Amino acid sequence: MEKDKTLWRVAMLIPPLAVFGILVVWPLFSSFYYSITNWNGFSADYRYVGFDNFLQIFHDPLFTRAAVNTVIWMLAAVIVPTGLGLVLALLIDSQVPGASVFKSIFYLPICLSAIVVGQIWVWIYQPDWGLLNTAINLVTGGNSHFAWLAKPGTALYAVIAAWSWQQTGLAMVIFLAGLTAIPPDLIEVCHIEGASSGQRIRQVVLPLLRPATVVVVALGVINSLKGFDILYIMTGGGPFNSSDTLAMHMYNESFKKYHMGYGSAISVVLFLIALAIIFAYFRQLRKVDEIYE
Amino acid sequence: MSTLTLKNIRKSFGDVHIIKGIELDIQSGEFVVFVGPSGCGKSTLLRMISGLETTSSGMISIRDRDVTHVPPARRGIAMVFQSYALFPHMSVADNITFGLRLSHAGKDEVTKKLAEVADILQLTPLLDRRPKQLSGGQRQRVAIGRAIIRNPDVFLFDEPLSNLDAALRVQMRLEIARLHQRLKATMIYVTHDQVEAMTLADRIVVLNAGRIEQVGAPIDLYEHPANRFVAQFIGSPKMNFLAAKIDVVEGRQMAVAGGIAVQLGDEVPAQPGEDVTVGIRPESLAIGGEGRQICQARIAVVERLGSETIAYAGVDGQEELLSIKLPANPQVRPGDLVPVTMTGQRVHVFGRDGISIRSQI
Numbered sequence: 001m002e003k004d005k006t007l008w009r010v011a012m013l014i015p016p017l018a019v020f021g022i023l024v025v026w027p028l029f030s031s032f033y034y035s036i037t038n039w040n041g042f043s044a045d046y047r048y049v050g051f052d053n054f055l056q057i058f059h060d061p062l063f064t065r066a067a068v069n070t071v072i073w074m075l076a077a078v079i080v081p082t083g084l085g086l087v088l089a090l091l092i093d094s095q096v097p098g099a100s101v102f103k104s105i106f107y108l109p110i111c112l113s114a115i116v117v118g119q120i121w122v123w124i125y126q127p128d129w130g131l132l133n134t135a136i137n138l139v140t141g142g143n144s145h146f147a148w149l150a151k152p153g154t155a156l157y158a159v160i161a162a163w164s165w166q167q168t169g170l171a172m173v174i175f176l177a178g179l180t181a182i183p184p185d186l187i188e189v190c191h192i193e194g195a196s197s198g199q200r201i202r203q204v205v206l207p208l209l210r211p212a213t214v215v216v217v218a219l220g221v222i223n224s225l226k227g228f229d230i231l232y233i234m235t236g237g238g239p240f241n242s243s244d245t246l247a248m249h250m251y252n253e254s255f256k257k258y259h260m261g262y263g264s265a266i267s268v269v270l271f272l273i274a275l276a277i278i279f280a281y282f283r284q285l286r287k288v289d290e291i292y293e
Numbered sequence: 294m295s296t297l298t299l300k301n302i303r304k305s306f307g308d309v310h311i312i313k314g315i316e317l318d319i320q321s322g323e324f325v326v327f328v329g330p331s332g333c334g335k336s337t338l339l340r341m342i343s344g345l346e347t348t349s350s351g352m353i354s355i356r357d358r359d360v361t362h363v364p365p366a367r368r369g370i371a372m373v374f375q376s377y378a379l380f381p382h383m384s385v386a387d388n389i390t391f392g393l394r395l396s397h398a399g400k401d402e403v404t405k406k407l408a409e410v411a412d413i414l415q416l417t418p419l420l421d422r423r424p425k426q427l428s429g430g431q432r433q434r435v436a437i438g439r440a441i442i443r444n445p446d447v448f449l450f451d452e453p454l455s456n457l458d459a460a461l462r463v464q465m466r467l468e469i470a471r472l473h474q475r476l477k478a479t480m481i482y483v484t485h486d487q488v489e490a491m492t493l494a495d496r497i498v499v500l501n502a503g504r505i506e507q508v509g510a511p512i513d514l515y516e517h518p519a520n521r522f523v524a525q526f527i528g529s530p531k532m533n534f535l536a537a538k539i540d541v542v543e544g545r546q547m548a549v550a551g552g553i554a555v556q557l558g559d560e561v562p563a564q565p566g567e568d569v570t571v572g573i574r575p576e577s578l579a580i581g582g583e584g585r586q587i588c589q590a591r592i593a594v595v596e597r598l599g600s601e602t603i604a605y606a607g608v609d610g611q612e613e614l615l616s617i618k619l620p621a622n623p624q625v626r627p628g629d630l631v632p633v634t635m636t637g638q639r640v641h642v643f644g645r646d647g648i649s650i651r652s653q654i
Contacts, residue, residue: 185378188345193392193443194366203395207382291381291423 031271034264041260053265063266065241066249069156070225073245076157077227078220080164085171085216086209090201092172093179103176107169114166118233121162125149149235152242159234159243163227171216178212179205211288218281225274246270296321296479297342297447302351304337304503311337313503314351319447319481324473327483328490328526329500335483336451338500342481343372343449355446368447371440375452377432379424379439386411386420389438410438413475430461437472450482454489466492487527491515499523516639521647524572530603530616532641533578535571539563548642553588553608555635561642563650572641575603575618580625584634590615592629597622606633 035053039046057063088106092099109117124131125148133144148158182205190200206213228247231237237244237252244252246266254263297319304312312334319325327335340346342353344365353361360368379388386407387394393403411417414434424432433453440448453469454462470493473480484490490497491511499506499514499522507519511527518524518532525531537550539557546557548571555571563569590606593614602623605614615633625631642650 183376183378185374185376186380188365188372189374189378189380189391189439191345192343192365192370192372193395193439194364195395199395203391204380207380210382291425 028271031264031267034261035268036265037261039260039264040258041254042258046261049261053262054269056262057265057269062241062244062249063246066244066246069243070245070247072156073160073227074221074224076160077163077167077224078217080160081167081171082213082216082220084164084168085173086175086213088168088172089175089179090205093176103172106172109166110169110173112166114227114229115233117162117166118159118230121158121165122149122234124162125158150239152240155235155239156243159231162234163224163230166230167220167223170219174212174216174219175209178209181212182208210291211285214281214284214288218277218284221277221281222274225270225277246273296323296356297481298352298354298357299338299342300352300354302338302341302353303349304334304341304346305349311503312341312349315505317498317505317508319479321479322477324480324482324493324495325498326490326494326496327481327498327500328485328487329506330526331485333500334503335485335500339372339449339451339481339483342447343370344368345372369445370447370449371443371445372449372451373433373436373440373453375455377424377429377436377456379432379435381424383423384420385416385422385424385427385435385438388424388435389416389420389442391439392443406442410442413441413472414438428461429457430465433457433465434468437469441472441476446479448478448480450480452483452485454484454486462489469493488529491527497527499526517649518572518641519649521570521572521643521649524641524643524649528574530575530618532572532574533615534613534643535573535611537569537571539565539567539569541565548640550611553611553633555587555640556585557640557642561650563642563644568645569650570643570647572643573635574639575616577636577639578615578617579634579636580604580617580619580623580631582634582636584636586632586634588633589630590633592625592627592631595625595627606631608633 036048036050037046038049038052088102092103096102112120127133127145127147127150130148132148133146136142136144136146146154148154186204186208187200190204195203226247227245228251231243231245231248232251235243237248247270250263250266250270253259253266297317299315299317302312302315303310315338327338329335337346341348344360344363348361351361352359355369365372380391383391389410390403390407393406407420408417411420414437416431416434416438419427419431419435424435427435433456436453450469454465457465466489469482473493482489482493494511496508497511497514498508501522507514507523509517514523514527518527521534525534535548535550535553535555537548537553537555540547540549542549542554546561546563546565548555548557548569550571553571555573557563588608590608592604592606594605596603596605600621602619602621602625604617604619604623604625606617607614617633619625644650
C-alpha cells in the first residue's frame with residue numbers, strides 16, 4: 001500500500017522534473033560545456049579551448065562597457081522601483097481617497113509583457129510626436145525633437161525609466177502586503193508613545209518592512225539581471241553599445257556574431273553573479289528570520 | 294481625588310451602538326477591572342480612554358482635564374496590549390525606552406530610568422535581547438516596563454495575560470498585583486476572566502452589551518449581585534439558577550422550584566404566586582450533612598480538582614444541572630441519588646426582570 005503511494009508520487013513528479021530538466025538543467029549544463037569550446041552555433045566542427053573564452057572577457061572592451069552598464073542598470077532598476085513602490089505603498093496604506101483605484105492603476109503595467117511596455121515607451125520617446133517631447137514643448141513652449149533613445153547619454157536611462165514604470169507596481173504590491181502584515185498594535189504603540197509620522201515610518205515601519213524589502217530588492221536584482229527584452233525592443237543595446245548590458249552583450253555575441261562559445265562564457269559569468277546574489281538574498285532572509293517571528 | 298472621569302460616554306459605528314452611555318469615576322491609585330463577556334464593549338471602552346478609538350459623544354477627563362479629543366500621547370496614559378506589541382527589531386532596552394527616546398530625553402535620564410524599570414521588573418539581564426528570545430511572561434514584563442517608564446497618570450491593561458499559559462498567568466497576576474502595590478498607580482485592567490477580576494481589583498466594573506451592570510468591590514459583587522447577569526458572571530463555578538414560584542408553606546415564605554423548596558426570610562418583598570428565580574452558589578450547597586435538605590438529586594458528573602470537587606446533579610423539574618462544590622474527595626459517583634442540602638448561607642432571589650429582589654442569608 002505504502003509502496004504504491006510512493007510509486008504514484010514518483011510518477012507524478014516525473015513530468016514536471018522532465019520539463020525542468022529539458023528547459024533549465026540541460027541548457028545550463030550545455031552553456032557550461034559550450035563555454036569551453038569555440039562553437040559558432042551551427043557547425044558540428046568545434047573544439048575544446050579551455051578557459052580561453054573566459055580569458056577573452058578580460059580583453060573585451062565591449063564586455064567592460066556592458067558590465068558597467070549592467071551595474072548602472074541594476075542599481076537604478078532596483079533603487080527607483082523600490083523607492084517609488086515604497087512611497088506609493090505608504091500613500092495607499094494611509095487610506096488616501098481612491099486608494100484601491102490607484103493600486104490597480106499602478107499595478108497594471110506589471111501585467112503587460114516587457115515587449116509591450118518597451119513599444120509603449122518607444123512611442124512615448126518618439127522625437128517628433130512622442131508624448132514626452134509633446135509635453136515638454138507644451139510646458140516650455142519650445143520645439144524639441146530630442147531623440148531620447150538615439151543619444152548615448154540618455155538611451156540607458158530612458159530604458160531604466162520604462163523599466164521602473166513597469167516594475168514599480170510589483171514593488172508597491174509587495175510593500176503593501178508587508179504593511180498589511182505589520183500588527184496594528186505596533187502602530188498603536190507609536191500613537192500612544194507620541195511618535196510623529198516621520199518617526200513612525202523611520203523607526204518602526206521601515207524596519208518592520210525589512211522582510212518585504214529583501215524580497216523586493218532580490219526580485220529587482222534578479223529581474224534586472226534578466227532584463228533583456230525591454231532593452232532589445234527599445235535600443236537593441238545601442239546607440240554605440242551605450243545601453244548594452246551583459247545579457248544584451250551575450251545575445252549579440254551568441255546570435256548576431258555567432259560566437260556561441262564566447263556568448264556561453266558570458267552567460268556563465270552572468271549565472272555566477274546571479275548565484276552570488278541569490279546566496280546573499282538567502283543570508284538576508286535567514287537574518288530576517290532570526291529577528292521576526 | 295478622581296483621576297479619571299467618564300461622563301455619558303457613547304460609541305457607535307453607524308447604527309450599531311457599542312458603548313451606550315457609561316458613567317464612571319476612578320479614584321487616584323485605584324485598580325479597576327472592566328470585566329464582561331466577549332463583545333460587551335470593555336476593550337472598546339479602554340481604547341476610547343486611551344484615545345485609540347474616537348468617542349461618539351460624552352466626555353473623558355483625566356486629572357480634571359477634558360481629554361476626549363486629545364491624541365493618545367498627550368492624555369497621560371500608557372497601555373499594555375494583549376499581544377505585548379513589542380517591536381521585534383529592537384532590543385528589550387530599546388523597546389522599554391522607545392517613548393523616552395522619541396521625546397529626545399537626555400541619554401543619562403534614559404539610562405537611569407531604564408535601570409530603575411529593569412530592576413523593578415527583573416529585566417536587567419535581558420536588556421540586550423530581542424523579543425523573540427524571550428518567554429511570554431518576559432515579553433509581557435517588557436511591555437509593562439515600556440508603560441512604567443513613562444510614569445503615566447493612568448495605566449491601561451488590555452487583557453494582558455490572555456496569551457499566557459495557565460501557570461504563567463497566575464504568576465504574572467501576582468506580579469501585576471505587587472506592581473500596583475509598589476507604584477500605587479491608577480490602573481484600569483480589561484479581562485474576561487472573572488478570577489483575574491476578583492483577585493486584582495479594588496473595584497470591578499461589570500459590563501454587558503455596552504452598559505455597566507454593576508460597579509463595586511469584588512466581594513460586594515459576589516455577595517450582593519445587582520442582577521442575574523452579575524450573579525452568574527462573578528463566581529466560579531457559576532451560580533445555580535432555579536425557576537421558582539413564591540409560596541407560603543406553614544406560614545413560612547418559600548421559593549418552590551420543582552422538587553426544590555427554599556425557605557426565604559419574611560423580608561423578601563415578593564407576593565405568593567409570583568414567578569422568581571432563585572440563585573444559590575455552588576458553595577452554599579452540600580450533599581447530606583447538617584444543612585436543610587432542599588431536594589433529592591442524581592449525580593451526573595463529578596469533577597475532582599484536587600483541593601475540591603464539583604458535582605453536577607439533575608433535579609426533577611429543573612432543566613439545568615445543579616453544581617455543588619464539595620470537599621476534596623467526597624464519596625459520590627455518577628448515578629448516585631443524593632440529598633442536597635443548603636449549608637445555611639446566601640440565597641439570591643431575582644424578579645422576572647432579572648433584578649435582584651434581595652440577597653438573603
